[in-house]
Amino acid sequence: MKTLIKMSMKLLVRTKIIWLFIVFMPILSTLLLKGNTHYTAFVEEDELVVELDSADEKVAYYGANGEYIVKVYDASNTELSNYLLDRLGNSGLFTICRADISEKEVTDEFIKDRIEFDAYEDRMGSALYIPADFDEKMLEGKMDEALTMYVLSDDSRTDALENELTLQLSRIDTAKDYIVEADSEAEEIVENLKSVDDMTPEKEVTAVAGSGNNLTQEQSDQKAQMGYAFSFLTLGFVFAGFFVANGAIKEQKNGVFTRVSLSKTNVLTYFASKFVTVFLVSVLMTGVVAVCSLMIDMNDVGMSRPVFVLIIFMMGLIFSSLSMFMGIMMNDVFGASVATFTLWCMSSLFSGSYFPLDSASKAIKVISALMPQKWFLQGTEMIFVGDNKAYGMLICITVAYLAVILSLGGIGLKVRRSEEWGES
Amino acid sequence: MNRYIIKNNIKLMCRSWVNILLFVIMPVILVVCLSSAFDSLMKKYDDAEITAGYRVEGDGVTDEMIEAMCEVAEENDITLEEYTTGDPEELIKKNELSGFIIFEEDTYTVYEDKEAAELGKVIEYFVNAFYENVTASAMGVDTDSAKLAVEHPDFKPAIDSKDYYGIVEIIYFGWCAIVAGAGIFMNEKKYKIRKRYQVANLSSFNEYLGKFIPLAIVASVGTVVAAILTVVLLGVHWGNIPLSLLIVVLSVAAASAFGVMIYNITDNMIATIIICFTVVWIMGFFGGAFETYLFSSHPMILKNLSPIYHINRALTELSCMGSSDFVNSSFLYTGGIIVVCSLLAVIAGKIRKGGRA
Numbered sequence A: 001m002k003t004l005i006k007m008s009m010k011l012l013v014r015t016k017i018i019w020l021f022i023v024f025m026p027i028l029s030t031l032l033l034k035g036n037t038h039y040t041a042f043v044e045e046d047e048l049v050v051e052l053d054s055a056d057e058k059v060a061y062y063g064a065n066g067e068y069i070v071k072v073y074d075a076s077n078t079e080l081s082n083y084l085l086d087r088l089g090n091s092g093l094f095t096i097c098r099a100d101i102s103e104k105e106v107t108d109e110f111i112k113d114r115i116e117f118d119a120y121e122d123r124m125g126s127a128l129y130i131p132a133d134f135d136e137k138m139l140e141g142k143m144d145e146a147l148t149m150y151v152l153s154d155d156s157r158t159d160a161l162e163n164e165l166t167l168q169l170s171r172i173d174t175a176k177d178y179i180v181e182a183d184s185e186a187e188e189i190v191e192n193l194k195s196v197d198d199m200t201p202e203k204e205v206t207a208v209a210g211s212g213n214n215l216t217q218e219q220s221d222q223k224a225q226m227g228y229a230f231s232f233l234t235l236g237f238v239f240a241g242f243f244v245a246n247g248a249i250k251e252q253k254n255g256v257f258t259r260v261s262l263s264k265t266n267v268l269t270y271f272a273s274k275f276v277t278v279f280l281v282s283v284l285m286t287g288v289v290a291v292c293s294l295m296i297d298m299n300d301v302g303m304s305r306p307v308f309v310l311i312i313f314m315m316g317l318i319f320s321s322l323s324m325f326m327g328i329m330m331n332d333v334f335g336a337s338v339a340t341f342t343l344w345c346m347s348s349l350f351s352g353s354y355f356p357l358d359s360a361s362k363a364i365k366v367i368s369a370l371m372p373q374k375w376f377l378q379g380t381e382m383i384f385v386g387d388n389k390a391y392g393m394l395i396c397i398t399v400a401y402l403a404v405i406l407s408l409g410g411i412g413l414k415v416r417r418s419e420e421w422g423e424s
Numbered sequence B: 001m002n003r004y005i006i007k008n009n010i011k012l013m014c015r016s017w018v019n020i021l022l023f024v025i026m027p028v029i030l031v032v033c034l035s036s037a038f039d040s041l042m043k044k045y046d047d048a049e050i051t052a053g054y055r056v057e058g059d060g061v062t063d064e065m066i067e068a069m070c071e072v073a074e075e076n077d078i079t080l081e082e083y084t085t086g087d088p089e090e091l092i093k094k095n096e097l098s099g100f101i102i103f104e105e106d107t108y109t110v111y112e113d114k115e116a117a118e119l120g121k122v123i124e125y126f127v128n129a130f131y132e133n134v135t136a137s138a139m140g141v142d143t144d145s146a147k148l149a150v151e152h153p154d155f156k157p158a159i160d161s162k163d164y165y166g167i168v169e170i171i172y173f174g175w176c177a178i179v180a181g182a183g184i185f186m187n188e189k190k191y192k193i194r195k196r197y198q199v200a201n202l203s204s205f206n207e208y209l210g211k212f213i214p215l216a217i218v219a220s221v222g223t224v225v226a227a228i229l230t231v232v233l234l235g236v237h238w239g240n241i242p243l244s245l246l247i248v249v250l251s252v253a254a255a256s257a258f259g260v261m262i263y264n265i266t267d268n269m270i271a272t273i274i275i276c277f278t279v280v281w282i283m284g285f286f287g288g289a290f291e292t293y294l295f296s297s298h299p300m301i302l303k304n305l306s307p308i309y310h311i312n313r314a315l316t317e318l319s320c321m322g323s324s325d326f327v328n329s330s331f332l333y334t335g336g337i338i339v340v341c342s343l344l345a346v347i348a349g350k351i352r353k354g355g356r357a
Helices: A002-014 A016-035 A079-090 A108-121 A134-140 A158-178 A185-199 A217-253 A256-262 A267-295 A305-330 A333-350 A362-369 A372-384 A389-423 B002-015 B017-037 B063-075 B088-095 B114-139 B161-174 B178-190 B193-199 B204-234 B241-266 B269-287 B300-305 B307-320 B326-356
Strands: A049-052 A068-074 A094-100 A126-130 A148-151 A202-208 B050-056 B078-082 B099-103 B107-113 B149-151
Touching: A002 A016, A002 A217, A002 A267, A016 A217, A016 A267, A016 B269, A049 A079, A068 A079, A068 A108, A068 A158, A079 A094, A079 A134, A079 A158, A079 A185, A108 A126, A126 A158, A134 A158, A134 A185, A148 A158, A158 A185, A158 B114, A185 B114, A202 B114, A217 A256, A217 A267, A217 A305, A217 A333, A217 A372, A217 B269, A256 A267, A267 A305, A267 A389, A305 A333, A305 A372, A305 A389, A333 A362, A333 A372, A333 B017, A333 B269, A362 B017, A372 A389, B002 B178, B002 B204, B017 B161, B017 B204, B050 B088, B050 B114, B063 B078, B063 B114, B078 B114, B088 B099, B088 B107, B099 B114, B107 B114, B161 B204, B161 B241, B161 B307, B178 B193, B178 B204, B178 B241, B178 B269, B204 B241, B204 B326, B241 B269, B241 B307, B241 B326, B269 B300, B269 B307, B300 B307, B307 B326
Parallel strands: A049 A094, A068 A094, A068 A126, A148 B149, A202 B107, B050 B078, B050 B099
Antiparallel strands: A126 A148, B099 B107
């Protein structure tokens, strides 16, 4: 056993290209991870008006469940404009995403550019532009100059938005006439209207079935970051396992495997020795990842560095064993590389590492439950909220996946072996 | 001479049909899965007949008001049914209601089904708007004379998730073209065919063409078959078919040139596959092969650098709008890749040959 491992390691270390991957892949992954700084995919909103960090932020994901999104460019940000947006949000049908641009120099050109971007690079129901002189125009009764609505979809709910906007603007217009005093008019209008609003029955909304996770906004961001980290950082491990498999395939083809069997070494022992090799390579790669992780700000990930590295190691081990298993089973360099890569690609997708799968069909959710990343994401979520059971769970999951892969590998190798004996 | 190699290589590639099958089957599987995952996100909202239940508790609303509300609701394709007893959650599930409203003294509670949240929101909106209009008319608000500035700029119409992924995954797998030729290139090396080329005095350029042309042809055919399969099985819409076809074929040709270049440089098939897959995956990742490029918030510069982004965008826009500004840039990218990669591949081949001689 020892000799087998030593031999495999020696052969691996001699392959120059594997060094390139052991060192280069984690670095590349880390760079990719660092390059992605903003994530919107996991946001779940309960507020009436979503405040966007900047006018450039994309809003498409706020409509993940088919909501009608209104992106608002608010250059005014007065009490009156805030009241209007609150009422729009309160109506329930629209998800209002507001970008506060009152501090900015707003030109027609800027708005034109933004709207064009929204129309072609993002997805939303409509966009609203509230110019800086919104209050004055409303007080002058020039409703049609007070704000502009840009229809950016052929959604039938656009009519409802138009009606609601018209209603709210007319209400402000009417309230204005009630006020006799000329000073601090806008505030008074808002107060008057709010007292009217208080007379309508209060609304309560209860969502039936299912409940969202209870992560904070920051933790949601971190979870998204982790999802990306999982997929990027494990890619290198996938290839590492594949190199080990390549050695095993060559050993089978050159008759080394037959000789090993003749020395009364069990097939399982042989397979186990390959696994230990994978394990050692994974440890090596994890070392590189740990060094690379110095580049990542751990606040972005939301856990301490050792835990982060440990999680990456466990995931990496699962994937490198898997790719080794596929390689040995398929006994074909290309088939194996293509199959493993595809498998990795698919599992990242279906685990929901890149985007939430909450709205996907049942079948997809079942597939998702089979993916290791899905459980690791769940584990990180638990670590975020300080649940120590997460560690036990993650180790159990790793052991479970490894057990399945190894036993399948051992049995598969035996079966294939006896088949080949039959042929020859 | 050259024609003979090309013909022979095509024949050999077609024999390793398992690899070619990958081109055809994998995209179909991915299209089905991804389009399902993104279905609700990309779905267009459709007006639906909505049925909601309600119950009045206390004296919050009068009979006349409920009657008026039901009438207005009917006009807006919402049916309100009264349920005097029962748990709202169970009633929603049992009667397939989109929502349930309970009117109490000074409040009302709207129960929305999470599975059909967008319909629940319509109900919520309806009740809210009803009350607002009542109080507004009490205030003497006149909405008829109000004018609102509404503009209708051009926008990219919503593309169905099936069409999107149906197109995008075909391109993505087309970029893995090198797989189709992997087997014969390996064997070429193993059985020392290249030495024989040398004896036959085949130039590096001809040797390159002998790899590139058959690979591009076989991979294109595989990709087009996959596309046809998705059209037949799933009903994916491709816009301008001749133009789209040209973009697809060029994109596969670019992928082939890229693959052969990497192979000529590394002279190692495993390394080639790994490098190609990594590069293609990264390009696909930023180019919208997995997460729709409309939604992803990767920096624009990274997207613009990815050739797959331009190809994807050109094809999806051709599908949903019939025209696209990205057609030219996708031609530019694929053309550029073919020329540059071919050049580098020939040079690399020449150096290798020189070194061996």
